[in-house]
Amino acid sequence: MAIKGNLQLMKEINTAMIMNYLHRNEKLTRAELTRMTKLSPTTVSGLIEQLIGRNLVEIIGEKIMPGAGRRALSLQINKNGGYVVGVSLNVHVLTCAIMNLHGEIVTEYRAKLEVGRKPLADQIYDAITACTAQTSEFRQDSMMGIGISAPGIIDERAKTIVYSSQLKVTNFDLHKILSGMFPNVPIQIVNDSNAAAFAEHYFGAGKDLDNLVYLRIDDGIGAGIIVNSDIYSGKKGAAGEIGHIAVDPQGEICKCGQVGCLETVLGSPYVLDKCGTIAAQIGVAAPESMEELLARYEAGEDWLEPIFDRILYVCKVMIFGTVQFLSPEAVIVEGWINRSAKLMEKLNASVETSSFPFVFSKIGLMPATFGEKGALYGSAALMLQKIFSASVLK
Template sequence: MTTDRSTPGSQASLREANRARIVDAVKRFGGLTQIELAETTGLSTATISTIVKELTGAGVVDTRPTSRSGRRALKVTLARQLGLVAGVQFGHRHLKVALGDFGRTIVAEQQMPLPLDHRVDTGLDRAALLVVDLLERVGASMDELLTIGVALPAPVDTSTGMISVRGVMRGWDDLHIGQTMSKRLARPVIVDNDANLGALAEHELGAGRGHQDMVFVRASYSTGAGILLSGHLHRGYAGTAGEIGHVQVDPMGDICRCGNRGCLDTVVSSTALLDLVRSSHGDLTLRDLITRATEGDPGCRRVIADAGDRIGAVVAQVVNTLNPQVVVVGGELAAAGEILVGPLREAVLRHTPPNTIAPVEVVLGELGPQAEVMGALTLALQSTEVATDHQTISTLTDESMAGRSRRTPAP
């Protein structure tokens, strides 16, 4: 009689594969109950329970009580002892730094204003000091910081960490930003465009969840787009994909920072919008403009609505080319809500062929002003070997369970 029996080697391989599936699911979603883990991985609840206990004992995951559909449950997250990552966002007028854990939870953050056209050395110095300050605030050592993601308001060649279009950030050209920042903190640094990282965050955690093809429009002091195709960021050859702020909308218009004439940024940038209301409203900030618009000021509402229409006409060209499932709108101007998004949506639909089967959705982002820094944290997590290397996880668990795994039947 022949008995079909798994060999010890195959049992060990199956156990390791199941552990990796569970850790991958927790890393992807930031935290799941055991029932959700079973639904996501296809493993039985008994197997999930057994492996979660092993991973908890090995210090790979943490568990805490929660509720699901009104019932008690146990939520599983990656253990903080695996380390922290930092996200840095350089805006045109501000600097934001956040620390996050492997559960994608921000454990500390700080923001400070920056002068327009701030110097690169000053900006990088301040970012490094804020990272160190936040580590001290949460009682963590520099050794616990694994990777730093940096978001810049400029197209970035991710292979070099350099800005790929001269003049967009004055004084930042010809500098290997990632390498320079890495020397300051002695940690790996990954640099990308802020719209790309906003797209990444909204896709993983916000309004883009469940959509494989999406465009994130960042309407702010300037305008850009992040593009995801088949669930992956599309950056282009040298990082200039999605630079919709430099699409020409007025052949006789003003000269743009990029050197061309009549770019979208020359008519919907914060400078251009505030110029439109200066004679009637005096000197306003972008925040003032948005606040007054949401409070019902007709002039401010008109300025933002017209900006939405101009941006939507350009986004329609992207939609016609890529046919995404959804367009997610973020950036500072998105705080105006439907005042901006409504006209933008109408312009997209007006300038694209009517799709009766699957019309594109145009929605407001869910992460608000946190999108870009959350994207920087997500980029850092994705590039951190501890988070992605199954062999590292296998070593952690096998060292802690070397004796126990020989005595416990494989799930």
């Protein structure tokens, strides 16, 4: 059936369009919404009244308009008209947060992560329940969506964790289990790097950029890809799994069994182990943490220079390959590398002097806005996007 023939669908699309404009512009009048949406004044007013009745939109006062003293009522999204839940699963910690409709974190809950099918599902349920109990104004019927970010290969279409070595699950239909625990609540499961990339695109360093790549260089290596404002996850969600690209045939054996994976060069546990081995060989104290290692590199300890020169070279190769292959507007970097001003300065300088087929360096490399909480913000932001740009307004 053509869209024009489906009045209910048209109403949902128009409602979502109004919500999206209000969300992106914060405050608008009915006249401004009429102009932006190209809908009739009668249609806009009718939909606004319904949204006000459903507590999703509120009137916040008068706005002076062009003309002789003309005034109009300003409207905005009612931030407490609904909530979304974000859940981030990483190597050690489960973090759960409630976000209001203005994208503000209302409350947060953290616990040591448990792995395996049943422990993981039960812990997510317990975390969401505990988190919602911390918010006095939260009502069960105000939960408009649950977004979950997880490490590993996530089939976002099938909403299944295909494989996650960190969570110790394979072909795990987490969505089915959680849907039974939270009936009638939209649930989305997304790869953690993709979630973090979306957070940067939605309201972070890459806001308003249509194409960007998020690189996580930490204990593990991963990439999140935004193409034309949407997450690109590839077949079965495997896009961005770059940590096990072999870059050094003479390198160390990776936990995956291959030799010289990107993770063995840039992953923080491998970097720390490498420095410890060399420190023992030359008779200096081994750094006990990445914070200590970076402080000593910043202080100019000579023996660390060749180690970090190799890291810099591999980072350059990774970033150059990303730029040449995907042509993003920006590459956003998160992880231990951001904590070294010296290393980031060298990396930025190498980008500035490189010859790309277009001017990439105008934006170039940018540090991530949300740090280690990127995946948490992204999992919730994905649900906000669904509310404000899709027909999920039940």
